[in-house]
Amino acid sequence: MQTTPSSIFQFEPTVRAASLPFRALYEQHFAFTWRTLRYLGVPEAQLDDAAQEVWLVVHRRYGEFEGRSELKTWLFSIAINVERNLQRTRRRRGQLVPLPDDLPAGYGDPALEREGSEAWALVRSFIDTLDDTRRAVFGAALLEGLSAAETAQATGLDLPTVYHRIRALRRSFNRWVDSRETES
């Protein structure tokens, strides 16, 4: 991204364990946080807001990041918290956000985009059936490809539970996909 450094980032936190400046971190990991928020079930209409929240937290807490966990798991856990807060807010305020569940208009091959949209609709319908923890495990392990140990760190679950959940989720998702294929 060709953006000039902003004076705002004079407040850049002192980076201790983390070696990247904030902006470089953003450029490298924004896509990861965006995908994560979607996988966690944040409505498309709230993705922008959720991503802002995540990066404000990152900006504030990056200096405290000690490198005891992978950066990705740290970002994932922030995204989980932000999503939970948004969910709580929605529940409390009774706001029903319209959910355009298809992927946003992309920038690649239209056929691939359509395929992606269909696949996402399928996945979305599946993750909507999951509770928060299982959704996080599904997003981290099956969609984002984090290892079981990383998933455990990101979600705060212990490792055996994560293994168990991943196995169960694979089985459920296989059945879900098969059932949808049969329907169509």
Next chain:
Amino acid sequence: MKEESSPRANDVLRRVRGSADPRPQDEARVLTRVEQRLGMISEIAAFRASVPRRINAGARRGTVPAAVQAPLQRLLGAAPRVGLWAAFGVNMAAIGYGLGTRGGRGREVRQEVAEVTRAPAAATPAPFASPAAAAPPPAVVPVPAVVPAPAVTPAPAVTPAVPAPVVVRPPAPARSAPLSESPAPPAPLSERPRSPKAAARSAARDEGLGSESLLAPAAAVAPSAAGTTEPDSIGLREALQLLERARAAVRLGTAGDALDWLAQLERRNPGVLLEQERLVTRALALCALGEVAQARDARRQLERLEPESIYRGQLDASCAGKE
């Protein structure tokens, strides 16, 4: 893990992974908004850093009475508390705007509102809750416990040098000519007619009397003998809230609202504190409305008030910049 996804399920997951990335414009848009929100925090930090210096300057000019200066310094030196106040002010600005707005921007601000309502209870970090946390650790040592508002002494005791009649507007001792005496530039509030009460309060401000009301909660301010304190006068916290509402309105492109907030602030807190901020916000709002002449007038007032104002750069970049 022995159990694998079925080929069909794997295919679905692969296609989702391949198409879930954000677009470049998503990345740029979110970055811009994050910067804007961090900018609000940095503005507060800049304001906080500038306050002690301006109090000293006010004391030199005689606009902040010496009896008031020390407690004021102590109050505003309590960085974390002021930071929270300021954050509260910013968030209240968002609330105020969110309640009165509509359309897409309203939704954005209502998100902020949701954050505010949730922030104290949230177990997870509330991103917008604490600007003090976003800024580097302040060098200022927090002042313990509550900083009491200084005992408000009757006006004549605080400013013995100033003869007291309020309705008559004497020449301000340290400032250059009051607006009403300035022939050429229009007064900043000329488009909004002032009530006699407001005029009286304005006169009180020029005498340096208004500063007391900034230090004490509104209820604690004893009506002075001269009758300068209005029932609706407000303290620093509320003044900050109003100011932040005005600034938020400027940022959100509703400059008319910003002028309304400023007028309300002027009416309810005719003090010298935040005067630079009021002038800068007014100038920016007027610029947004295309009122270049009035914006430049506000700039000139700021220069008269504080030639070395930290906000000069901000105004230089606006329509009120050097002619």
